[in-house]
Amino acid sequence: MPHDDIGAGRAPRAGTARPVDRVLDTLRRDAVTALGGVLSGFWSSIEEQVRLAALAGHDYMAAQEDRMAVLDLSHRALELATRFRTSIETEFDQWAADRPPPPAAAGLSLMSEGELEVQLAAQQIIELMDHQFLHPLAALDERLDVLAARLGLEGPRANPLRPEVPVMAFVRLFQADDLPPGLRSMVFHQFDKRLPAILSEVYAKANATLEAAAISAPASQGAERGAARAPAAGATSVPRRGAESWTPDGGVVEHTEQAGSGSSRPSAGTAYGPLSSGLMDVLAAHGDALGGAPATAGQRGYRDLVREQLHQWRERRDAGAHDDDPGSADGTGGPVLSMSQLLNVARMMQGDDPSPYARVLIGDDRRQLGDVIRDELLRGLRELGVDPEQTPLRREDEDAIDLIGILFQSLFDANDLLTQARDIYSRLVVPYLKVALTDDSMFNQRGHPARKLLDAVTEACDGNSGETAQDRDLLDHAGRVVDRVVDEYESDQAVFRLAASELRERLDQQRRRAEVAERRAAEAIHGRERLQQARRSVNDIVASRLTxxxxxxxxxxxxxxxxxxxxxxxxxxxxxxxxxxxxxxxxxxxxxxxxxxxxxxxxxxxxxxxxxxxxxxxxxxxxxxxxxxxxxxxxxxxxxxxxxxxxxxxxxxPQTPDDMEDEPQDATLRLVTGDTPAFEPTIAARMRQLRVGQGLRLIDENGRESAARVAWISPLTARLLIVNRRGIRKMVVSPEELAALVSAGRVVVRAVDAPFDEAMKHLWQQLNAANDATMATAAG
Known part of the structure; x- marks a missing residue:
């Protein structure tokens, strides 16, 4: 590198700016101007939303709180916009510095509920934007590396235009009490709606500016960068045993997976969800193997990507048992069943006995749920006088059937669902099939009303055996809202929205009771531990005097x-x-x-x-x-x-009191051997890094999973109180005992997602397994 270029990252004197300096200034000016437009008219739009929400709502105090908060923010609009632009300019300054600041250490700290929700919202938006702009970001990264080299800047530098920059600049505008809960969701939803269009414009203009200045990278470097930005599908943030460094997935933040993983969490109105994000990763890393180049993967439709994976999965499952007729499958080789005919049959099935689906869910029927749904549909068609051999199902409808089948089985496998839950879920199969047939956005829009209802139903049923009056009431309420959906749903998805809202309100009431129960359980455990510690100390004192x-x-x-x-x-x-x-x-x-x-x-x-x-x-x-x-x-x-x-x-x-012994070991700790197995010191050290709120997956003797989390950590003994999704105590374990359970495969330290998100991960894993097998066969 020429000596004259060393230190070129400093601001040039007036009148001496080089062409590359002017390119950087142009990038900075265009980016700050465009991104500043995110807040143009932002607060007036939020004010209108608050006004409409107040008219439609029934909580006067909450509406007033939102109204006063948004008025205060409106008065500070100019200040907020200035701070937002300054944050983006600062990012450019750090990029152009001779020595960019080291990345901030990722520490764990306690957060309030409001701070937690803000961090989750920000992380979700960042992940989605990273996926959506995978290819323009990869090209921009390459060109910025070349620009840095021409400016004489050394060392790795974070892209000042990455989605994290405007998102975190937006987050830093607010104090903990600036956004009440109702207003918080409106603000971040509005930001999430505005940002993608502006980022698309920023990336297109930045790449065009750099290309016009003859700043580009070799094609090989671009391929490597694209692969680096898109890790292999199925990758997970669960730590591998023996890794050099380890950070718990979550801590008090429930879900903090890195952007680019195949399990990002979608939000309403976004184009790609967890399934399609994973597909995008595979296409970016293995475009040739799937028949599509990475450069065009982002332009492919969501439904096309899902169908491709489903078709490969179906071929793998059938394993050559029968060959689909390609002509009739895609509707080009003969007549196929119309959507109206299929919906007529589904409408007839909606009130039928759901026991065939229930038997599959509990394992009495070993067939795939999708096959059982398909058999019931074909039976209904024959009753209506339609010959399925002559008018087969369309491939899109086959896809919807398989998606619903895998989804419901995944939900049952990933949660602790008991007898009454089986009946509730089996009644929902046909209504959700109708949704999937007519609106597949349920699979990639997190705010979809049917998705919200399924989340609420799962949370109500997960681990609920109906032992208490409150538990029985919650199960009964879930059953009633599901019955209403089965009776009333035709095509208006407002039925799902109302049912989800009603059940969520009941869940919120129970969560408040669960929080009180958790505190009481923690206080009781803490009291016993203090008593045991006091008795041990006193026993030593007495023994020293009597011996x-x-x-x-x-x-x-x-x-x-x-x-x-x-x-x-x-x-x-x-x-x-x-x-x-x-x-x-x-x-x-x-x-x-x-x-x-x-x-x-x-x-x-x-x-x-x-x-x-x-x-x-x-x-x-x-x-x-x-x-x-x-x-x-x-x-x-x-x-x-x-x-x-x-x-x-x-x-x-001296006498040793009988009650000085620790409380009995939890049943979960009594493994096959009858004793708690030996633990690995490395894993035990990792378990001591966990924080309140960390998500876990508990696996019973039959291999069934259930969601859990750390509700409390003893300040005296470092023992962890583990509760299920509804706040019911599952076990109290020391870090060493938890390490033993992890080693035995009985506990997985992993973020607890919403039930639908978790099921989508399971669904993707099944589809991805078929894809891996197909590629392995082709390579062999």
Whole structure:
């Protein structure tokens, strides 16, 4: 590199700007101007949404809170816009610096509920934008690397136009109390709607500016960069054992997977969801193997990508059992069943007995749920006089059937769903089939009403055995809203929206009760741990006084019973280092000295010491629950024993209370061997890094998974309280015990997604397995 270019990242003197400097200035100016447009008219639009929401809602106080908050933000609109633009300019300054600042350390810290929701919303938008603009970003990265080299800048530099920059600049505009919960969702939804169009314009213009300046990268570098930006599908953020460094997936943030993973979380109005994002990754990394170049993958339709994967999955599943007729499958070789005919049959099936689907879900029928749905449809067609051999299903309809089948089976496999849940889910199969046949956006729009209902139903049923009145009421309520959907759904998806809203309201009520129950459980565990710690400490003190020291039976009994209890009480109430606890220890030491003086016939000293101990002994006996008469009798026995110098003295062994043992081990810890297996120190160290809110997946003896999370961590013993999705205690484990469960495959440390998102991951894994097998066969 020429010496004249070294340090070229500094701002040039006026009149001496080189062409490459002017290119950077143009990029900066265009980006700041365009991205600043995100906030143009932003708050007036939010004000109108708040006004409409207040008219439609019933919570006057919440509406007023939202209204006052948005008015305050509107008054600060100019300040917020200036700060937003400044954040973007700062990113360019850091990129052009001689030595860019090191990336901030990713630490874990406690967050409020509002901060948590803001971080989740920001992370979700970033992930989606990274996927949506995969290829223009890859090209822009390459050209910016070349620009940096021409400016004489060394070392890796983060793209100042990556989606994270405007998103985090937007997040930093708000304090924790600026956005009430209702307003928060409106603000981030509006930002999510505005940002993609502006980013598309920014990337197109930036690439055009760099290309016009003859700044481009070799094609080989571009291919490598594209592969680097799109990791292989199926990659997961679950840490591998033995990795050099490890960060828990989540902490207090429920879902923080890196952009580019195949499990991003979609939002309403976005074009690509978790399934299509994973498909985009595969196409970017293996475009030739799938018959499509990475450069054009982003232009392919969502439905085309899903169909391609489903067709490969179907071929893998059938394993040559039969060959589809390609002509009739795509509708070009003969007549196919019309959508109206298929919906007529589905409408007829909606009120039928759902037990065939229930048997598949619980495993009594080993067939695929999609095959059972298909058989029921064909049976209904024959009853209507339609010959499926002559008018087969369209391939798109076959895809919808298989998607619903895999989705429902995945939901059942990924959650702890019991008998009543089986009946509820089986009744929903046909309504959801109708949705999939007419509107496949359910699979890639997170805000879809049918998706929200399925999330709510799963949360209501997950781990719910109906043991309490509240649990039974929740199950019954879920059953009633599902019955309403089955009875009323024709084509208007408002039925799903109303049902989901009603059930979500009931879930929110139960969540508040669950939070109280979690706090009580944590307080009870914490109280037991403090009691056990106090008893262990006191046991050591008592043992140190009784060991190898001959004492009269009366004094030894006092020390081992009454003094022990008194020490425990002062430890718990005042602390082990408190003056009161230290004074309590002194009472026992004084009694030991009295016993020794009595053994040497020092009568006056014994009398003086007992008089000095009168008040402390009274307090000690009172703490044991003894009244004045019982206390006097106890003191009298001690005095009688000390009055005679020749009273027998022996060494007494201290008693160990039966209740000093830890609480019984949770059933989840009793593995096949009957004992908690040995743990790996590395995994145990990782478990000690977990934080409250960390998601887990628990796997029972039959291989069924259920969602769980860390609800509380003991400050005394570092034990973790694990609860299920509804806040019910599952187990209390030490980091070492949790490491043993991880090693045994009974626990997976992973973020707990919404149930539909989790099912989509399972669905994608099945489809991706077929794709991998197809590519392996082709390569072989």
């Amino acid at each position: 190898d020291r001959p004492l009269t039976a009366a004094v030894a009994f006092f020390l081992d019973r009454h003094w022990r209890h008194y020490l425990t009480q002062t430890w718990l109430r005042d602390g082990p280092d408190s003056p009161r606890h230290v004074a309590a220890i002194g009472v026992g030491d004084a009694m030991i000295q009295v016993d020794a003086d009595a053994a040497h016939a020092l009568g006056s000293a014994v009398a003086d010491e007992l008089l000095a101990l009168q008040a402390p002994l009274a307090e000690c006996y009172s703490s044991c629950g003894m009244d004045a008469n019982a206390a006097r009798d106890a003191v009298a026995r001690i005095i009688a024993a000390l009055a005679m110098p020749d009273t027998s003295r022996t060494v007494h062994a």
